[in-house]
Amino acid sequence: MPALFVYLLQVNFALVLFYLAYRFLLRPLTFCTLNRFFLVLGIGFSLTYPLIDISQLFSKQPDFSVPFTVIVSDWRTLYLIPERVPASSFWLVLGFLFGSGVVLTALRFLVQLFSLYPIHRSSIPAWHNGFSYRQVKNRINPFSFWQTVYLHSSQHSPEELTAILQHEHIHVRQWHTLDVLLVEVTGILCWFNPVAWLLKQAVKENLEFITDRQMLLSGVNSQFYQYSLVRLSGLSSGITLVNNYNFLTIKMRIAMMNKCKSPLRHVARYAILVPMITVPLLAFTACNDEPTLTPGSSYNAPQSPSVQVTSPQAVVYYIDGKKETNTVAKNMDPSEIQSMNVFKGESARKLFGDKASNGVIVITTKKNQNSPQVLKFNEKLSLPK
Structure with a gap:
């Protein structure tokens, strides 16, 4: 099997393990910030661990x-x-299909990224109750990208506008766009894996859980805040690269806001799950390394049609x-x-x-x-x- 497909197989297998652990063991918990770190760690580890040669750490020189x-x-x-x-025609066809999928998803990502430019160019800077944002011309769902908030102020009441800006500035301060870009890039490389798309959904959902929790801790009226989410749920969610104010299922977000805080003892799940997933994966890649000769050892190479031996x-x-x-x-x-x-x-x-x-x-x-x-x-x- 070509090295590229071995790498992709290892990456996607790790992504599946991290997603299943999050979906069934960590998502019900209210430790949303820990869940953020777990998801980012899982994606980053999945993309890099096949490239790590840990056998050098244990081999005796x-x-x-x-x-x-x-x-x-x-x-x-x-x-x-x-x-x-000559390479097998099967792997050539598979490589062509994989490359085509990467190109198409990358183009889709670039189109969404550059579609933000006209919105930014046509907007103007504005302020409300000490919060900065950019006033757009058309009625849109409020969103933030990188360090900027975009909205159409005339479609919101002053109280609702303050809550929206407070919400979106939490996304800005905590750099939630970095998480979104990470899962988008992962989706480009692993476009064929449904779990990569589910992870994208999970990361964005958890970012909203974090923001909602911060809003409640800041003292905002819970019923008013939840009502504003329901009222804006009819607006289009817009570009997937941004953090929308009424992201996805409002029902799940409201249920998480009203959920009792998880007992502190459940933090042990993170301490158990991370090594339980990462250590076997690293050990598996180390076992797959080709054997190397050490002083005093010998190796007999098998004959094959690709090798000619001269007498x-x-x-x-x-x-x-x-x-x-x-x-x-x-x-x-x-x-x-x-x-x-x-x-x-x-x-x-x-x-x-x-x-x-x-x-x-x-x-x-x-x-x-x-x-x-x-x-x-x-x-x-x-x-x-």
């Missing part, structure tokens, strides 16, 4: 603090020549200027060798002819390194004396 000696007892040379294997006899050996067989070179005592030079490719063919197409190994012994025959041979090859 060889100690080279003391001198060591390497003795080569076999001069046989093994050349592995990889052949290009060691095809390599030409010269010992002290004389052509020798592989057997003679193999049985040499390494302590007798003064130098060894390897010639490959075009340089080997120029010096030794076509018979050296697979390479030439020139060995000079300590015993004969200064003999006239060896010096002349090495000079011909432009080897150092």
Whole structure:
């Protein structure tokens, strides 16, 4: 399986686990801020953990603090020549479909993002009871994006306008747009996964829970605030990138506002769920790493059609200027060798002819390194004396 699809499989599997944990174990709780951190952590972890190589943290590195000696007892040379294997048409088609989906969802995201510009350009700065906002020309559902609130003031009473601005400025102060952009980008990468879209809904819903809770803590009249949500629920929700005042199901938001505060002991769920999800996922990716060779270990590579093995006899050996067989070179005592030079490719063919197409190994012994025959041979090859 191509590396891209392995990554996508790991990312989406983690997203499913985090969403199920939130949906069935954490969403009923009133710890909305903790839920925000859990959802953001879950999305961020899902996108990055397949790229983390934790095996390096546990692998024992060889100690080279003391001198060591390497003795080569076999001069046989093994050349592995990889052949290009054409990618399966199945993966090519799947890759095309995935890329097409990413492009379409990314274009949809960009269209929504740039559609905010005409609204911003046609609006004017305004103030009400110490709250800043931008007055738009048309009747719209009040919303905030980044650090700006947009609304049409004439469609609201002064008391309702104050509550709306207070609500939207909570979104602004707590940078809720960052959460929305994070789930939007995740939706682009994981457009094929229904859970990615459910996570988007969950994040936006929880942001409204947080804001509603802050509004009640500020002392706003609960019944008046809930009534204003119901009154504005008929307006279009508009662009999905923004934080709307009457986001989604009003019934769920009102139920959460009237819900009793969850017991503090339920905070333990977060301490249990986070390691319960993240640790096995990290361990699974570590187990999938390819084995590496350590000093003293050996590895026999299996034969496959994509690998060609050249016989060691095809390599030409010269010992002290004389052509020798592989057997003679193999049985040499390494302590007798003064130098060894390897010639490959075009340089080997120029010096030794076509018979050296697979390479030439020139060995000079300590015993004969200064003999006239060896010096002349090495000079011909432009080897150092």
